[in-house]
Amino acid sequence: MKFKKPRSLMQWIRRLSQIIFFVLFICLAWELHFLEEGESPESYKIFFHLDPLIFLLTFLSTWTIAGLSFLCLITVVATLLLGRVFCGWFCPFGAYHTFFSWLARKRNRKKESQSRTPAHRVKYFILFAMLGMSLFGGHWFGIFDPFSFFYRALSTSVFPAFHIAIEDTSNAIYNEDPKIFGFHLTSITEPIYQQFRTHISKISQKTFYTEGTIIAFTLILITGLNFVRPRFWCRYICPLGGFLGILSLKPILRLSNDENTCTNCRLCSKACPAGAQPEQRGNWLPTECFVCWDCIATCKSNSLSFQFQLPGKTKIKTGKIDYPRRTVLTAMATGIVGLLGFRVVPQAKQGQPFPDTLIRPPGSRVEREFLQHCIQCGACMRACPTNAIQPAGIEAGWEALWTPKLVPKIGYCLYSCNICGQVCPTQAIQPLSLEEKQKTKIGLATFDKSRCIPYSYGRECAVCEEHCPLSPKAIHLVEREVILRDGKITKIRQPEVDPNLCIGCGICEWSCVFQDRAAIRVTPANESRNSKNQPILTFEQDYYPTDSSNSSGSPYSF
Amino acid sequence: MKKKTRRQFIFETGLYAGALALQPVIGRAQDVQAPLDMVVCKWKGDPIPEEPTREIADKLTKKAIEAIGGLERFVKKGDVVWIKPNIAWDRTPEQAANTNPDLLRTLIELCFNAGAKTVKVGDNPCHDSKKTYITSGIGAVVKEAGAELVYVDRSRFKETEINGERLKKIPLYPEMIESDIILNVPIAKHHGEATVTLGMKNYMGVVENRRMFHQDLPTCIKDITAYMKPKITILDAIRVLTANGPTGGDLKDVKRLNIVAASVDIVALDTFGCEILNYDPNKIGTVKKGFEAGLGQMDYKNKLKYQEILV
Numbered sequence: 001m002k003f004k005k006p007r008s009l010m011q012w013i014r015r016l017s018q019i020i021f022f023v024l025f026i027c028l029a030w031e032l033h034f035l036e037e038g039e040s041p042e043s044y045k046i047f048f049h050l051d052p053l054i055f056l057l058t059f060l061s062t063w064t065i066a067g068l069s070f071l072c073l074i075t076v077v078a079t080l081l082l083g084r085v086f087c088g089w090f091c092p093f094g095a096y097h098t099f100f101s102w103l104a105r106k107r108n109r110k111k112e113s114q115s116r117t118p119a120h121r122v123k124y125f126i127l128f129a130m131l132g133m134s135l136f137g138g139h140w141f142g143i144f145d146p147f148s149f150f151y152r153a154l155s156t157s158v159f160p161a162f163h164i165a166i167e168d169t170s171n172a173i174y175n176e177d178p179k180i181f182g183f184h185l186t187s188i189t190e191p192i193y194q195q196f197r198t199h200i201s202k203i204s205q206k207t208f209y210t211e212g213t214i215i216a217f218t219l220i221l222i223t224g225l226n227f228v229r230p231r232f233w234c235r236y237i238c239p240l241g242g243f244l245g246i247l248s249l250k251p252i253l254r255l256s257n258d259e260n261t262c263t264n265c266r267l268c269s270k271a272c273p274a275g276a277q278p279e280q281r282g283n284w285l286p287t288e289c290f291v292c293w294d295c296i297a298t299c300k301s302n303s304l305s306f307q308f309q310l311p312g313k314t315k316i317k318t319g320k321i322d323y324p325r326r327t328v329l330t331a332m333a334t335g336i337v338g339l340l341g342f343r344v345v346p347q348a349k350q351g352q353p354f355p356d357t358l359i360r361p362p363g364s365r366v367e368r369e370f371l372q373h374c375i376q377c378g379a380c381m382r383a384c385p386t387n388a389i390q391p392a393g394i395e396a397g398w399e400a401l402w403t404p405k406l407v408p409k410i411g412y413c414l415y416s417c418n419i420c421g422q423v424c425p426t427q428a429i430q431p432l433s434l435e436e437k438q439k440t441k442i443g444l445a446t447f448d449k450s451r452c453i454p455y456s457y458g459r460e461c462a463v464c465e466e467h468c469p470l471s472p473k474a475i476h477l478v479e480r481e482v483i484l485r486d487g488k489i490t491k492i493r494q495p496e497v498d499p500n501l502c503i504g505c506g507i508c509e510w511s512c513v514f515q516d517r518a519a520i521r522v523t524p525a526n527e528s529r530n531s532k533n534q535p536i537l538t539f540e541q542d543y544y545p546t547d548s549s550n551s552s553g554s555p556y557s558f
Numbered sequence: 559m560k561k562k563t564r565r566q567f568i569f570e571t572g573l574y575a576g577a578l579a580l581q582p583v584i585g586r587a588q589d590v591q592a593p594l595d596m597v598v599c600k601w602k603g604d605p606i607p608e609e610p611t612r613e614i615a616d617k618l619t620k621k622a623i624e625a626i627g628g629l630e631r632f633v634k635k636g637d638v639v640w641i642k643p644n645i646a647w648d649r650t651p652e653q654a655a656n657t658n659p660d661l662l663r664t665l666i667e668l669c670f671n672a673g674a675k676t677v678k679v680g681d682n683p684c685h686d687s688k689k690t691y692i693t694s695g696i697g698a699v700v701k702e703a704g705a706e707l708v709y710v711d712r713s714r715f716k717e718t719e720i721n722g723e724r725l726k727k728i729p730l731y732p733e734m735i736e737s738d739i740i741l742n743v744p745i746a747k748h749h750g751e752a753t754v755t756l757g758m759k760n761y762m763g764v765v766e767n768r769r770m771f772h773q774d775l776p777t778c779i780k781d782i783t784a785y786m787k788p789k790i791t792i793l794d795a796i797r798v799l800t801a802n803g804p805t806g807g808d809l810k811d812v813k814r815l816n817i818v819a820a821s822v823d824i825v826a827l828d829t830f831g832c833e834i835l836n837y838d839p840n841k842i843g844t845v846k847k848g849f850e851a852g853l854g855q856m857d858y859k860n861k862l863k864y865q866e867i868l869v
Contacts, residue, residue: 034688171713197709204687204709385686414685415807416648416693459773462751466772467684469647471807477750493751511684513769 008297014088018095025092029154032382032423033202041422042068044379047092047147048425052076053127053240054148054375057141058426061134061372066427076247083248087234087241088290093146094234098292100223101230101273114275116285116322120235123242124323125331130239132332133339137368138399140338142376144239149218152402155382156209156391157216163206166196208410209381211391211402230273235288245287246321253306254316255289257281262303268295278304283319339399347397351532356523358396359406359504361389362413362440363421363430366529373428376402380420380429386411388506389420404429406442408506408522413442415469415505443504444526444536445475445497451519454494458482464508464520465495474501475508475520499526499536593627595862596826601816602868609652610796610814615660618818621869622792623668626820632739632790635673640737641665641705643794644745644760645681647805648690654797654812655805657745659695661794661818665743666703678737680708681763708733715766722781723851724774729766740786742824745794746831748803748811751775755804756831757791757824758783758844758853776843780851783824791827793819795834825854826862 025047032044045067048054052072059065075086087094130141142148170193178185197204209215225232234241255278262281269279276289296304309316346354350368361380364370381389381404388411391402404420406413418437421429432440445464453461465475477493484490497520504522512518526534599622601614623629633639643657651659662679669677679700683690687709691697700707715729734740744760752759752775761782762768771778795817799806806812815834821827825848832839839845839856848854855861 036692167713174714197711198707202688205712385689414648414689417689453773460751460775461770461772463769463772465750466804469805469807471802471805471811473750473802473805511769513772 008293010293011297014293015098017089018092018098021090022092022095025150026154029151029382030159031202032155032379034385035383035419035422041419044423045425046071047151048375048377048379050075050090051145051147051240053130053141053243054145054426056243057130057134057139058373058375060131061137061139062369064427066373066425069425075244079244079247079251081251082253083251083286083289083291084241084244085291086244087238088292091146091234091240093150093238094231094290096150096223097226097231097233098273100226104227104230107227114229114269114272115277115280116275116288116319118322120275120288121323121327122236123238124245124321125327125334126237127239127242127246128328128331129335129338132335135332136336136339137372138339138342139372140342140399140401141239142374143401144237145375145377146233146238146240148375148377149222151382152376152378152391153215153219155378157212157219159382160207160209160212161216163201163203166193166201167206203385203387205387207387209390210407210410211393215391215402229275231290234290235274248286248289249321250311250314250318251286252308252310253291254286254309254314254318255284255295256305256307256316257284258303258305261301263301265300267298267300268304271295271298277319280319282317284316285319285321287319287321342397342399345397348399351530353524353527353530353533355395357405357407358392359408359443359506359522359524360527360529361404361406361420361429362418362437362442362503363432364442364529365428365430370428370529371399371403373426374400374403375426375428377425378402378404379423379425380404383419383423384411385417385419386414386510388412388414406506408509409518410510412507412510413505415507438503441503441526441528443506443522443524444499444502445504445506445508445520445522446525447495447497448517448519448521451514451517452495453513453519454482454492458484458490458492460492461513462493462495463511463513467507467511469505469507470501470503472501474498474503495520500538502526592863593631594625594865595823596819596821596830596858596864597622597625598817598819598830598864598866599625599869600866606814606816608814610658610660610816612660612663614816615658615796615818616664617869618796618816619661619664619792620668621867622818622820623665625865625867626790626822629668629672632741633669633672633674634738636675637673637738638676638678638736639669639674640734640740641669641677641679641743642734642740642760642763643679643681643696643743644747644755644763645687645690645694645696646684646763648683648685648693649806650693651695652797652809652812653806654745654799655747655803655807656690656694656696657743658794658796659699661792661796662696662743663699663703665741665792666700666705669741670704677703677705678708678733679705680710680734682710682712682731682766683763712766720781720785722778722784724777725771725781728782731764731766734764739789742786742788742791743794744791745798746835747799747806748801748835750803752779752844753842754828754832754835754837754844756828756844757788757793758828758848761786761788776847779844780847780853783848783853784851788824789822791821791824793817793821793827793831795819795831798835800835821858821862823854823858823862825849825856826858826864829856829858 049068049071055069055072173189271294274288276285278295388406389404390407392405421431449455468475479493482492506522508520509518599618645656647655649655718730744757747755749755758779795815801811828845829839849856
């Protein structure tokens with residue numbers, strides 16, 4: 001029996017670390033949905049705070065620092081010293097790719113050993129394009145950031161799919177009630193399902209997301225690419241990896257390849273998931289290496305080892321980064337041109353309330369500023385207890401792809417909830433106290449009187465009034481005479497909206513009896529964040545003169 | 559109508575025969591104890607605290623239940639009891655939009671004392687149930703008292719024929735309908751469309767797809783109540799919401815009456831509820847409809863064994 005070499009111990013420690021952080025990431029994302037009172041949302045943002053690129057790009061585009069995001073200095077220092085340990089040991093998305101690369105190992109093993117290819121430049125290209133963009137006040141970084149990418153995919157597609165799978169399966173069994181030799185299957189499935197519902201699932205209803213399918217597709221695509229090259233995303237696309245690669249140009253921890261014992265078998269090169277060229281002595285690439293110990297564990301002659309070398313006394317030479325300065329400029333120029341491309345649409349016109357369905361969560365900044373902060377991570381979508389916050393498609397402009405918007409038809413903004421602002425890692429949605437949030441207008445409800453039942457069908461209905469959470473209610477009932485078909489006159493109470501009170505929470509639209517197109521609909525009109533979208537003047541109480549002798553004074557007493 | 563199995567038939571026949579045989583005994587027992595049909599318990603403690611306390615809710619509930627003959631009159635040993643409070647909105651107990659949690663705690667205790675096997679507490683809230691159960695304070699109380707908190711599962715509602723005047727077939731929650739007894743525990747509140755929401759209106763929480771009921775609320779509510787056949791209703795009027803209901807939210811609209819009422823007659827209880835909220839019961843659609851359909855009496859003071867008790 002052959003014992004494993006002690007060198008592979010580090011490999012196992014790395015795997016353990018990856019598993020821990022992966023599980024932690026998933027649990028934090030899963031648990032985010034509903035916070036008990038007194039529970040701090042800060043711990044849920046920890047991964048985003050440790051991402052230096054989120055810090056850098058939102059800082060460059062807005063010149064502000066959000067929350068505890070300076071924690072990313074830990075990552076920066078660790079990378080300067082040890083290289084891309086973040087990618088190899090910490091990053092949960094990296095762990096995810098490691099797992100799928102392991103699944104694909106047989107397929108990939110047949111391939112020749114891999115050196116660096118020009119495709120490695122792509123991640124630097126994306127990085128510098130984003131930097132160029134953010135210097136001019138915009139970024140599309142959320143689409144490519146690994147944490148945003150993974151978190152968004154989890155919250156808008158993986159978790160909902162998981163929930164649907166469990167609920168629909170148990171419902172199917174419950175409704176069919178199949179028997180195996182007189183034994184009810186439901187007697188097993190029902191207790192499990194009830195436990196899931198009350199203890200594990202944080203949601204009482206299934207959740208649905210408008211762009212969920214497309215986001216799921218991006219995840220499936222990126223996952224599948226692991227079968228083309230191991231850790232495809234990490235080595236070719238991830239801009240955070242590129243950024244950390246630049247930081248790890250001259251690390252203290254270096255891979256040494258002993259020329260006396262090395263047999264040039266190139267096994268290490270085949271094992272390397274990064275294409276970091278461990279077999280080329282003096283040309284090992286610290287900018288690509290994940291410090292994953294795979295090469296050391298495969299080496300049969302024990303030639304490879306990581307060694308600490310103080311700066312200035314380095315004996316081990318490393319390969320240089322393959323990204324000339326001129327290409328940096330090209331990438332940045334591309335980013336700027338791309339930003340201009342984003343800005344040629346009417347949605348980008350400042351203050352323009354377009355499209356009329358774009359209701360941002362309460363506390364959102366002015367649209368331009370909002371887009372500069374938002375990293376499309378989907379934390380607010382996961383946290384929203386009513387499933388109201390949805391990823392926007394391209395209707396709000398490509399720049400706003402997958403940013404949060406409220407769709408009252410799917411869910412409403414709960415009056416006694418301010419979770420979205422609390423969980424936002426970049427404060428694109430500002431954290432509001434409950435009192436502030438309850439005064440923040442996100443839109444205005446308007447009646448479609450051609451559909452509304454008391455207006456067009458001469459019957460009572462006041463579901464919207466019943467649900468209106470304000471006190472006094474923004475929707476009130478006015479009794480009016482209505483002529484019925486047979487000429488009879490009857491008195492019907494018809495609902496009206498008070499624009500001074502309505503905050504646009506959308507529960508009226510959500511609760512309307514018309515399920516296809518509600519008879520009361522919310523648009524972003526009157527939203528607090530956009531002064532150009534406030535069509536209704538606010539009046540004092542005495543605007544409506546009851547006595548004609550009093551009407552001499554100006555009604556515009558505001 | 560569902561066909562009876564032979565076993566059920568024999569069991570029921572035996573039950574009726576036994577009841578007939580024992581009738582003199584039971585009749586005498588009734589004479590001795592004479593449980594009331596309806597009881598109103600009001601707190602007279604001096605001085606009355608600003609906010610109703612747990613003690614007030616506890617004593618009022620115990621007295622009301624005792625005066626109506628104890629829960630043993632309704633709950634048999636080994637029964638599965640479903641307590642149906644009003645937990646429709648994500649509001650705190652002080653805002654008086656949901657049933658008082660302290661009252662529920664006492665009621666759960668009484669159920670267990672009466673020999674209930676399981677006590678389930680649940681509603682089909684308008685807001686998200688997880689959040690609503692916590693904010694209303696009811697979730698914590700139910701767990702503390704050892705009852706089962708049920709998060710109603712919207713995919714489990716079953717279309718059930720009720721053959722009412724307006725409603726023929728509605729989605730009902732099987733787990734609730736199949737329990738041995740449902741204790742209806744509403745809170746007295748103002749309601750924009752129906753003017754008041756009391757015992758009968760509380761049955762809106764056992765159905766789904768209830769939005770269109772608002773086009774003829776009184777008849778729909780009467781239909782559901784007639785199907786549910788309430789045995790006992792306990793009205794929480796410790797805090798009542800007098801305006802901007804059913805959601806409320808403004809503490810200025812909350813009145814602290816410190817009243818708990820219980821009745822075997824839901825229409826009578828609702829009539830009383832209208833009176834304490836200062837509305838004429840003859841103008842309230844649900845009460846009138848319920849009375850016309852023969853679900854109960856409006857003139858509770860003369861037609862029922864009724865008593866007001868100061869606690």
